[in-house]
Amino acid sequence: MSADCDVAVIGAGPAGMAAAEEASAHGLRVVLLDEQPEPGGQIYRNISTNTHSGAPINDILGPDYRKGATLARRFVMACEDGRIDYRRDATVWQVDRDLTVHLSQAGGVADIHARRLIVATGAMERPVPVPGWTLPGVMAAGAAQIMLKAAQAVPDGPVAVAGAGPLLLLIARQLVDAGATVAAVLETTRASDYLAALPKLPAALRAHGYLRKGVAMRRRLRKARVPFYSGVRRLSVAGSDRAEAVRFEHRGAAREIAAATVLLHQGVVPNVQITRQLGCEHVWDEAQRCWRPALDDWCNTSLEGVAVAGDGGGIAGAEAAALAGRIAGLEAAHRLGRLSVDDRALKAAPLRRELAGHRAIRPLLDALFRPPREILDPPDAATVVCRCEEVTAGAIRDAVALGATGPNQMKAYLRCGMGPCQGRLCGLTVSEIIAAARGKPVAETGYYRIRPPIKPVTLGELAGIDA
Amino acid sequence: MFRRLHDDARAIVTLDLDGAPIAAREGDTVAAAMLAAGAGHTRTTPVGGRPRLPYCMMGVCFDCLMEIDGAPNRQACMVRVRDGMKLRRQPGARDVAE
Numbered sequence: 001m002s003a004d005c006d007v008a009v010i011g012a013g014p015a016g017m018a019a020a021e022e023a024s025a026h027g028l029r030v031v032l033l034d035e036q037p038e039p040g041g042q043i044y045r046n047i048s049t050n051t052h053s054g055a056p057i058n059d060i061l062g063p064d065y066r067k068g069a070t071l072a073r074r075f076v077m078a079c080e081d082g083r084i085d086y087r088r089d090a091t092v093w094q095v096d097r098d099l100t101v102h103l104s105q106a107g108g109v110a111d112i113h114a115r116r117l118i119v120a121t122g123a124m125e126r127p128v129p130v131p132g133w134t135l136p137g138v139m140a141a142g143a144a145q146i147m148l149k150a151a152q153a154v155p156d157g158p159v160a161v162a163g164a165g166p167l168l169l170l171i172a173r174q175l176v177d178a179g180a181t182v183a184a185v186l187e188t189t190r191a192s193d194y195l196a197a198l199p200k201l202p203a204a205l206r207a208h209g210y211l212r213k214g215v216a217m218r219r220r221l222r223k224a225r226v227p228f229y230s231g232v233r234r235l236s237v238a239g240s241d242r243a244e245a246v247r248f249e250h251r252g253a254a255r256e257i258a259a260a261t262v263l264l265h266q267g268v269v270p271n272v273q274i275t276r277q278l279g280c281e282h283v284w285d286e287a288q289r290c291w292r293p294a295l296d297d298w299c300n301t302s303l304e305g306v307a308v309a310g311d312g313g314g315i316a317g318a319e320a321a322a323l324a325g326r327i328a329g330l331e332a333a334h335r336l337g338r339l340s341v342d343d344r345a346l347k348a349a350p351l352r353r354e355l356a357g358h359r360a361i362r363p364l365l366d367a368l369f370r371p372p373r374e375i376l377d378p379p380d381a382a383t384v385v386c387r388c389e390e391v392t393a394g395a396i397r398d399a400v401a402l403g404a405t406g407p408n409q410m411k412a413y414l415r416c417g418m419g420p421c422q423g424r425l426c427g428l429t430v431s432e433i434i435a436a437a438r439g440k441p442v443a444e445t446g447y448y449r450i451r452p453p454i455k456p457v458t459l460g461e462l463a464g465i466d467a
Numbered sequence: 468m469f470r471r472l473h474d475d476a477r478a479i480v481t482l483d484l485d486g487a488p489i490a491a492r493e494g495d496t497v498a499a500a501m502l503a504a505g506a507g508h509t510r511t512t513p514v515g516g517r518p519r520l521p522y523c524m525m526g527v528c529f530d531c532l533m534e535i536d537g538a539p540n541r542q543a544c545m546v547r548v549r550d551g552m553k554l555r556r557q558p559g560a561r562d563v564a565e
Contacts, residue, residue: 035526035545037547042525049494053476055474055475055476056472056474057472057474091545124523124525124527125523134517134519136507136508136518136519136520137468137520138522139520139521139522139523139524140522140523140524140528142523142524142525143521143522143523143524143525146499146524146525147469147499147502147503147524150494150495150496150499151469151471151492151495151496151499151500151502151503152471152472152474152475152477152492153469153470153471153472153475153499153502153503154469154470154472155468155469155470156468156469156470156505178472179472241518242507242518242520260468261468271527387519387522387528387530388529389513389514390512390514390515390517419529420529420532420540421527421528421529424527424528425522425523425527425528455526456540456541456542458538
C-alpha cells in the first residue's frame with residue numbers, strides 16, 4: 001500500500017503538537033488528526049481563542065495554562081506554512097496494524113495510510129466509583145475545568161471538590177478565583193500517605209517548582225476560607241435525581257455538606273484505547289496504578305512503526321509530554337532516513353535532561369496521591385462500576401464467585417465494558433475488583449480486549465466509504 | 468447547573484431542546500450548552516432509566532449521548548452548537564443509526 005504521509009500523529013495536545021512540529025522540521029510529510037476544533041488538547045484547551053481574546057479567563061487559568069500558547073503558536077505556524085497537514089474535528093475510530101488510520105470528519109469517513117504513527121491521545125481522569133457518582137451534578141473535576149476553559153462557565157450553587165492529586169487543588173483554586181462557591185475541598189490523602197511519600201521528597205526537590213505551586217494553591221484556598229477536610233473516607237453523593245449533598249467520614253465522624261455540584265478526582269491515567277485496539281503490549285504500572293503501553297527509550301511500542309508520546313504512555317504532565325513528543329518526532333525522522341543515529345542522540349540529549357527534571361516529581365506525587373483502596377475496589381456492593389450498563393461492584397464480585405476469572409469473561413457474565421464508553425470508565429475498576437476478589441495481582445488479571453470502532457461511527461458514514 | 472462568567476462576550480445562539488428554546492454561546496459544545504442552560508439531563512439510561520448529565524466533557528464517558536439534528540448517539544461534548552440546532556434528550560436504549 002502506498003503511504004499518504006510519512007507520519008500520522010493522533011492528538012493535538014502538547015505531545016502531538018511537538019511531535020508533529022519536530023517530525024515536519026526534518027522534512028517529513030506529517031498529518032495530525034485531532035478531535036477538537038483547535039489545538040491544545042485538554043490541558044491547553046481553547047488556548048488560541050482564549051489567548052487571542054485576552055479575556056480575564058486567562059488570569060484565572062494561570063501561567064501554566066498560558067505556557068501552552070507558545071507551543072500552539074509554533075504548531076499553527078507550521079500548519080500555515082504547509083509543513084503539517086492539520087485535520088481538526090477529526091475522530092479516529094479505528095487504526096489497523098498496517099498503520100491505516102480510519103477517521104470520520106464532517107459527516108463522512110476517510111482513511112490515511114502512514115509510514116509511522118505517533119499516538120498522542122494523552123490522559124483521562126481515573127474513574128472514581130463512589131455511591132452516587134452517576135447522579136447529574138457529579139462530574140470529573142477536569143470536566144469543570146473544561147467548562148472554564150471552553151465555555152467560560154462555573155458551577156452555580158455550592159461545589160464540593162473531592163479526591164486527591166495536584167489537579168484537585170488547582171481546580172479548586174481556579175473555581176474560587178472565577179467566583180464559584182466552593183463549599184468544601186475533601187482530600188482523601190491521609191497522614192499515612194504523607195509518611196509513605198516522605199522518602200521520595202529529596203529526589204523531588206529537583207522539581208521544586210511543582211512543590212512551590214502546591215504550597216501556593218493551598219495558601220490561596222486557605223485565604224479564601226474554603227473549608228478543607230483531609231483524610232476523608234467513605235465518600236458518597238446523596239440525591240434522588242441529582243446531586244444534593246456529599247457525605248463522608250472525617251476523623252471518625254459522619255459528615256454531610258450540601259452541594260449541587262460534586263467534582264471527583266483521583267489523578268489521571270493514560271488513555272490506552274488506541275494502543276489497546278492496536279494490540280500493543282501493555283504493562284501494569286504499580287506506582288501509578290494503571291496500564292500503560294510498553295515503550296522503549298524512543299517512545300516505540302511493541303508494534304513496529306507505532307510510537308506513543310506524552311501522558312498516553314505514562315503520566316508525567318504537559319511539559320514532559322511536549323518533550324516526549326519531540327523525542328518521538330526525532331525517532332520518526334531517524335527511522336525514515338532523515339536523521340543519523342548520532343544526530344538523533346545529539347538532539348535528544350538536552351530533551352532527555354529536561355524530561356528527567358520534570359519526571360523527578362512523579363515518585364513523590366505517585367506515593368502521596370495513591371488512590372485509596374475504597375476507590376480502586378469499591379466496598380459497597382450497590383456502587384455502580386460500569387456506568388453504561390449499570391453494573392455494580394457487588395454483581396462483579398458475585399460473578400467472580402460463580403467462576404469469572406477475568407475482565408473479558410466478565411463481559412459475557414454482565415455486559416460490563418460493553419456499553420458505548422467501551423470500558424473507558426470501568427476497565428480499571430473491573431480489573432481491580434476481580435484481582436482483589438481472586439487474590440491475584442492486577443497485572444495477571446489483565447484488561448478488556450478493545451475492538452473497533454473505538455468511537456461512534458454511523459452506518460450511513462460507513463456506507464459512504466464507497467460512495 | 469453552570470453559570471457564565473460576566474465577561475463572556477461571545478455571541479448568543481439559540482438551540483431547540485425537545486421543542487423548547489435554550490440559549491448557548493458561539494463556540495460552545497452542545498454538552499456545555501446543556502449544562503449552562505440548566506437542562507437537567509442529557510439522556511436516561513437503557514437499564515435503569517436514570518437521568519444522566521455529562522461526566523467527563525472530553526469524549527470518554529458517553530453520558531452526554533443525545534440526538535443532534537436527527538442523528539442519535541452523538542457525543543454532545545464533541546459537537547459544536549449552531550444556531551437553530553435541534554437537540555433531543557436520548558431516552559433509554561440506543562437505536563441503530565443509519
